[in-house]
Structure formats: C-alpha cells, structure tokens
Amino acid sequence: MYGRSGVAQNWKRGLELLQPLADAGDHTTAMIVGMCLWYGLCVVEDDARAQHYLQQSSHPVARWACLLNQDNAAAYQCLLQADNQSDPFVQFALGYSLEFGNGVAKDDAAAAQCYLRAAHAGHVLTCFCIGVLYREGRGVQQDHP
Numbered sequence: 001m002y003g004r005s006g007v008a009q010n011w012k013r014g015l016e017l018l019q020p021l022a023d024a025g026d027h028t029t030a031m032i033v034g035m036c037l038w039y040g041l042c043v044v045e046d047d048a049r050a051q052h053y054l055q056q057s058s059h060p061v062a063r064w065a066c067l068l069n070q071d072n073a074a075a076y077q078c079l080l081q082a083d084n085q086s087d088p089f090v091q092f093a094l095g096y097s098l099e100f101g102n103g104v105a106k107d108d109a110a111a112a113q114c115y116l117r118a119a120h121a122g123h124v125l126t127c128f129c130i131g132v133l134y135r136e137g138r139g140v141q142q143d144h145p
Contacts, residue, residue: 108139
C-alpha cells in the first residue's frame with residue numbers, strides 16, 4: 001500500500017519517528033504514541049508504555065484514555081470540560097463514551113453526532129464507527145441494502 005506521496009506506507013517506522021517528538025514533550029504526539037501502544041497499532045500492545053506517553057500529554061483524550069475503565073464517569077467529565085467541537089479526537093472520544101455508555105448513559109443518537117463531527121474533520125477511525133451505526137440503524141436511520 002502506498003501513501004499520498006507514492007512512498008510505501010510503513011506504520012511501524014512512522015511510530016518510531018514520532019516517539020522522539022513525544023519524548024521531547026509534544027503533547028499531541030505523546031497522545032498518538034500512547035494510543036498506538038494502548039491499542040497495539042503498529043506495535044505490540046504495551047499498557048505500561050502507553051500509560052507513560054498518555055500521562056505525558058495534556059491533551060484531553062490522553063487524560064480520558066488514562067481514566068477509561070478505571071473511572072469512566074471521571075473520564076467522561078474530562079471530555080465534557082474540554083468539549084471542543086473542532087477537535088476530532090475529543091469528538092471521537094465523546095462519541096465512543098456515548099455509544100458504549102462509558103461514564104454516561106448510552107445514547108446512540110448523540111454518539112452519531114459526535115462521530116459525524118469527527119469524521120467530517122478527517123478522523124479516520126470515526127468514519128468506521130459512524131458506518132457501523134448507519135449499518136445497524138443505531139441513532140441514525142439505517143442505511144444499507
């Protein structure tokens with residue numbers, strides 16, 4: 001598979017290039033590296049290293065990820081305090097929390113709205129999430145043959 005520049009994509013190498021930026025204190029990069037380690041994207045899952053990078057970041061989604069599954073209500077409140085409708089990462093995390101009822105009552109319609117804002121801003125994973133909601137007709141009108 002090739003990227004937009006015609007260069008072969010190498011996600012593992014991309015993560016290797018991001019780590020020094022995260023180590024140097026770039027908060028958004030620390031969040032991305034932490035999430036990759038948490039979910040095992042491009043690398044083997046490593047919760048301890050993921051927590052290290054997520055705790056380095058001041059990004060609200062990093063704080064949300066650190067709290068998720070430990071104190072879901074606090075994780076959701078963290079997102080509400082940072083609710084920035086132009087930040088696709090925040091909108092994804094809000095949608096995820098609403099879809100799965102993490103720290104808040106499940107609300108597929110509200111999740112769909114958050115996912116749509118994130119998807120329109122280019123958050124790729126959210127495109128998949130909103131697609132699932134449309135396919136299953138949860139919170140939106142079902143849209144598949």
